[in-house]
Amino acid sequence: xxxxxxxIPTYNEQENIVRLVHEIFEQQPRCPEVxxxxxxxxxxxxxxxxxxxxxxxAREDPEFKRVHLLTRPAKMGLGTAYVTGFKYGLxxxxxxxxxxxxxxxxxxxxxxxxxxxxxxxxxxxGSRYIPGAHVSNWPRRRLLLSYNANVYARVITGIPVRxxxxxxKCFRRKVLEAIDLDDIRSNGYAxxxxxxxxxxxxxxxxxxxxxxxxxxxxxxxxxxxAIVREAVGMxxxxxxxxxxxxx
Numbered sequence: 133x134x135x136x137x138x139x140i141p142t143y144n145e146q147e148n149i150v151r152l153v154h155e156i157f158e159q160q161p162r163c164p165e166v167x168x169x170x171x172x173x174x175x176x177x178x179x180x181x182x183x184x185x186x187x188x189x190a191r192e193d194p195e196f197k198r199v200h201l202l203t204r205p206a207k208m209g210l211g212t213a214y215v216t217g218f219k220y221g222l223x224x225x226x227x228x229x230x231x232x233x234x235x236x237x238x239x240x241x242x243x244x245x246x247x248x249x250x251x252x253x254x255x256x257x258g259s260r261y262i263p264g265a266h267v268s269n270w271p272r273r274r275l276l277l278s279y280n281a282n283v284y285a286r287v288i289t290g291i292p293v294r295x296x297x298x299x300x301k302c303f304r305r306k307v308l309e310a311i312d313l314d315d316i317r318s319n320g321y322a323x324x325x326x327x328x329x330x331x332x333x334x335x336x337x338x339x340x341x342x343x344x345x346x347x348x349x350x351x352x353x354x355x356x357x358a359i360v361r362e363a364v365g366m367x368x369x370x371x372x373x374x375x376x377x378x379x
Contacts, residue, residue: 136302137226138209139217142172143207145234148181153188157195158303162244166228169198171220173213176206210299211323215316218308229303231324235326238300242343246302254307254336255266257293257328258300264342285325289374291332293340296325300343307336322366325351330372333379 139154142149152168160168174182185201202216211264214231228250232238249256262268263284267275278297285296298311299321311330318326332338373379 134227135167135225136163136167136228136296137169137171137217137221137224137229138231138232139171139173139221140232140234140242141210141213141217142174142177142181142234144177144181146177146181148183148234148236149181149184150188152234152236152240153185153196153199156243157224158200159240160195163247167198168243168245169200169226169273171202171217173198173202173204175213185245187315193229209319209320210318211319211326214323214327216315218303218313220269220286222305222308225304225305229308231299231301233299237346239344239346242300242341245341249341250304251337252301252337253339254304255328255331255338256302257295257338257340258298258343258345259293259295259340260298260343260345260359261294262340262342266344267346269347270345273375282365285367289325289371290330290331291325293328293332293338295327296328297321298343298345299324300345302334303331303334306335307331308335310334314375317369318362318366320362322362327376330379333374 136178154167156170182201182203185199185268187200188196202220218229228247230246232329238258247258259265261279282296285291298375316323370379
């Protein structure tokens with residue numbers, strides 16, 4: 133049986149994490165040929181998120197043996213959390229490695245759709261901006277900011293995807309093996325653009341699938357002006373490095 137690792141970075145997600153773990157494992161019957169595993173990368177959440185995960189791991193139900201936890205000493209950013217998770221997934225020889233948010237903006241019911249498509253592609257992106265996708269409960273200003281950011285990234289870098297900033301995706305392990313993870317330069321939402329761009333530049337097959345995206349159910353958004361500024365500048369750096377032959 134193949135194995136998938138679903139990486140979930142957390143910071144103060146105690147309101148969501150137990151329910152999310154349960155809902156992910158509820159998808160296992162729809163993925164009979166792939167064993168679902170979960171990796172929580174927690175940045176020392178003051179609300180005790182990591183302690184809640186440890187309580188899950190201690191339960192007798194065998195499925196909780198497939199819940200893994202990495203704790204970091206402080207809040208260190210989204211990109212570094214995923215890189216930490218990628219390295220863990222490669223080290224433990226997982227076949228497929230997901231990125232997924234902890235706040236239920238990404239619906240666990242979509243996981244089988246990703247695994248179906250990853251049989252034919254190398255990187256599957258959950259897209260908010262292709263036919264069949266749906267975005268709910270997002271303020272109009274936030275939606276326009278996200279949409280325009282993706283247009284901007286596509287025009288500057290040339291990457292042929294409609295949603296380069298989305299954080300719900302699935303990699304074949306060979307994609308992450310081919311990318312120098314120690315050379316990743318971004319940490320916020322620009323991280324998503326950079327990973328997609330690097331995979332595309334290396335010739336991997338990318339597929340976008342429509343998802344339903346909903347604003348977070350609980351907790352606080354991690355978006356900030358610094359994250360937006362980083363994304364604006366990163367696309368030019370990626371283009372420059374590609375032209376120079378560095379990527």
